[in-house]
Amino acid sequence: MRNKVVSILIAVVVSLLCTQAIAQVELDERKLDLEGKKKDRYLEAGMHEYGISGSYGMADESEHITDFQLLPKWGLIIADFDKVKGALEFEVEPMFGMFLTPSRAVEAGLNVLFTYNFETGTRFIPFFSAGAGFLYTNLDVKELGSKFNGAPQGGPGIKYMLNDRTAFSLQTRIHHISNAGTAKPNKGVDSFMFLIGMDFYR
Numbered sequence: 001m002r003n004k005v006v007s008i009l010i011a012v013v014v015s016l017l018c019t020q021a022i023a024q025v026e027l028d029e030r031k032l033d034l035e036g037k038k039k040d041r042y043l044e045a046g047m048h049e050y051g052i053s054g055s056y057g058m059a060d061e062s063e064h065i066t067d068f069q070l071l072p073k074w075g076l077i078i079a080d081f082d083k084v085k086g087a088l089e090f091e092v093e094p095m096f097g098m099f100l101t102p103s104r105a106v107e108a109g110l111n112v113l114f115t116y117n118f119e120t121g122t123r124f125i126p127f128f129s130a131g132a133g134f135l136y137t138n139l140d141v142k143e144l145g146s147k148f149n150g151a152p153q154g155g156p157g158i159k160y161m162l163n164d165r166t167a168f169s170l171q172t173r174i175h176h177i178s179n180a181g182t183a184k185p186n187k188g189v190d191s192f193m194f195l196i197g198m199d200f201y202r
Contacts, residue, residue: 046076054069056193064102075089085121087117105138130153132150142185
């Protein structure tokens with residue numbers, strides 16, 4: 001009788017240990033799968049992006065021009081790719097800002113951009129954005145003949161993924177303002193912009 005009880009207890013203990021071991025292996029495998037996916041790709045088709053950036057711009061035309069812009073952003077990742085590993089994103093970016101020199105002036109507009117994010121297998125994701133928008137400003141300089149202007153722009157940047165869904169970003173852009181010949185003068189203003197921001201993916 002005692003031997004049967006001991007045998008049953010041993011069988012129960014062994015069963016529990018085996019069950020625990022199997023559960024731990026499955027947990028470790030899931031963890032490895034998640035980590036592998038995390039290192040392989042952060043951004044996938046269908047994800048939405050919500051972000052905000054601040055920019056400082058400089059241009060040397062007939063006068064030295066500087067401005068500051070605040071740029072909230074909504075984006076949609078429309079495709080991801082394996083051959084050149086990365087994700088293509090469509091972005092809508094309202095803009096509110098102020099020219100600081102040569103005189104104070106307001107600016108506001110809306111940008112539409114396409115961005116390609118290059119997955120590297122690390123938390124660092126280089127990207128390149130290009131697009132255009134419209135811009136209103138009451139800046140009074142020789143190069144602009146209208147308050148209503150187009151604003152083609154683009155440039156490279158890099159994101160650092162703080163976690164699976166949050167990124168810190170740095171970017172530079174070449175930013176052009178002109179009225180497409182609807183008014184004179186129309187030489188335009190070409191600025192170099194530096195942007196810093198935070199992006200949240202869902």
